[in-house]
Amino acid sequence: MDGTYDILIIGGGPAGLSAAVAARGRGRSCLVISNPREDNPLSKAPLVDNYLGLPGLTGAEMMETFHSHARQMGAHFRSGRVLSAMDMGTSFFLTIGEEVAEGRKIILAPGIQRGVKYPGEEALLGRGVSYCASCDGMLYRQKEVIVVGRAKDAPHEANFLHGIGCKVSYVSPGKPEALMAEIPWIKAGNLRVLGQDRVTGLLADGRELPCQGLFILRDTIAPNDLFPGLALEEGHIQVNRRMETNLAGVYAAGDCTGKPLQISKAVGEGLIAGQSAAEALEAEDKERK
Ligand SMILES: Cc1cc2nc3c(=O)[nH]c(=O)nc-3n(C[C@H](O)[C@H](O)[C@H](O)COP(=O)(O)OP(=O)(O)OC[C@H]3O[C@@H](n4cnc5c(N)ncnc54)[C@H](O)[C@@H]3O)c2cc1C
Known part of the structure; x- marks a missing residue:
C-alpha cells in the first residue's frame, strides 16, 4: 500500500504483532516495521512453556505463529530499522533506511534497549552525533566521519557515506564484513565521544580519532531518541491503561513499558494499544464527517 497508513507499528515482536492483529480486527490499515524476524530476541528462545495454550514451542516457532496470524489478518510488513520520526500534526513520518512511511498513529513496540550509550553521546546527539547515515550523511560530504558499527548493516551505511564523498573510518570490536577496502577499520570497543558544543572526535581504546561527524549505528534506537519529549519512568515508556504515552497519537x-518482560504481557498490551489507536481513529473520522 502506498500513501498513509492508519497505524505504524515500530517493532515486530509479540507486542507489535498483537497490536497489528487488533488494528486489523477493527478494519484499520497497519504497517509493522521491524528488524529481521530471526534477530528478534524471542526467536532465540530454545523453549517457551509459559504461554497460555501453546506450550512446548521454540521461540522461533512461536514467532512464526504470531507473524503468520498478523499476515493473514492483512497487516503489512517492512523489514528495516526505524531511524527517525517526525510528527507533522495530522500524521507521522518514519524514516526506514532510505525509505519513508506515513501513518496517523504510532505504536511503539521496540522491546527493551540493550547496551548503554557511550559517554558524551547523549549531550552531542544532533551536534555531530547521528544515528542515521541516509538522513544526515550529506551534511558531512568531504568531511572526516567515523562510523561506530554496532548493527549488521553498519558496513553498508559506511559504504554509502564513502560513496557520497565523506571521509569515513569504521570503528568496531570485530572485523566488519562487507566494508569497502578503501575504508580504514579501527578495532576498538571502549569509546567516548569528544567535544564541547560539537563533536570533535572519538576516544577509541585510549586513541584520539578526530572527526566532525559520528554515526553510531545500533540495531535499535531508544524510543525517546525517536520521539524527544516521550516520558519515561525508571527507563521504561510511561503509559496509562489505554497504552497511551504522554505524546498525542503515540502508544x-x-x-518497552516495563516488567514483567514476558510474552503474555506483551501480547495483552499490544492488543490494548491496537484497539486504543483504532478507537481514536474512529472518533477522529466521525468528527470529520
Ligand atoms: C532467550 C530468551 C528467552 C525467553 N523466553 C521467554 C519465555 O519462555 N516466556 C516468556 O514469556 N518470555 C520469554 N522471553 C521474553 C520475551 O521474548 C519478551 O518478553 C517478548 O519478546 C517481548 O515482546 P516485545 O514485542 O515487547 O519486544 P521484542 O520481542 O523485543 O520485539 C521488538 C522488536 O522490535 C525491533 N526494533 C526495536 N527498535 C527498532 C527500530 N528502531 N526499528 C525497527 N525495529 C526495531 C527489535 O529488533 C525487535 O525485533 C525470552 C527472551 C529471551 C531473549
Whole structure:
C-alpha cells in the first residue's frame, strides 16, 4: 500500500504483532516495521512453556505463529530499522533506511534497549552525533566521519557515506564484513565521544580519532531518541491503561513499558494499544464527517 497508513507499528515482536492483529480486527490499515524476524530476541528462545495454550514451542516457532496470524489478518510488513520520526500534526513520518512511511498513529513496540550509550553521546546527539547515515550523511560530504558499527548493516551505511564523498573510518570490536577496502577499520570497543558544543572526535581504546561527524549505528534506537519529549519512568515508556504515552497519537506496548518482560504481557498490551489507536481513529473520522 502506498500513501498513509492508519497505524505504524515500530517493532515486530509479540507486542507489535498483537497490536497489528487488533488494528486489523477493527478494519484499520497497519504497517509493522521491524528488524529481521530471526534477530528478534524471542526467536532465540530454545523453549517457551509459559504461554497460555501453546506450550512446548521454540521461540522461533512461536514467532512464526504470531507473524503468520498478523499476515493473514492483512497487516503489512517492512523489514528495516526505524531511524527517525517526525510528527507533522495530522500524521507521522518514519524514516526506514532510505525509505519513508506515513501513518496517523504510532505504536511503539521496540522491546527493551540493550547496551548503554557511550559517554558524551547523549549531550552531542544532533551536534555531530547521528544515528542515521541516509538522513544526515550529506551534511558531512568531504568531511572526516567515523562510523561506530554496532548493527549488521553498519558496513553498508559506511559504504554509502564513502560513496557520497565523506571521509569515513569504521570503528568496531570485530572485523566488519562487507566494508569497502578503501575504508580504514579501527578495532576498538571502549569509546567516548569528544567535544564541547560539537563533536570533535572519538576516544577509541585510549586513541584520539578526530572527526566532525559520528554515526553510531545500533540495531535499535531508544524510543525517546525517536520521539524527544516521550516520558519515561525508571527507563521504561510511561503509559496509562489505554497504552497511551504522554505524546498525542503515540502508544506503547510490550517490554518497552516495563516488567514483567514476558510474552503474555506483551501480547495483552499490544492488543490494548491496537484497539486504543483504532478507537481514536474512529472518533477522529466521525468528527470529520
Ligand atoms: C532467550 C530468551 C528467552 C525467553 N523466553 C521467554 C519465555 O519462555 N516466556 C516468556 O514469556 N518470555 C520469554 N522471553 C521474553 C520475551 O521474548 C519478551 O518478553 C517478548 O519478546 C517481548 O515482546 P516485545 O514485542 O515487547 O519486544 P521484542 O520481542 O523485543 O520485539 C521488538 C522488536 O522490535 C525491533 N526494533 C526495536 N527498535 C527498532 C527500530 N528502531 N526499528 C525497527 N525495529 C526495531 C527489535 O529488533 C525487535 O525485533 C525470552 C527472551 C529471551 C531473549
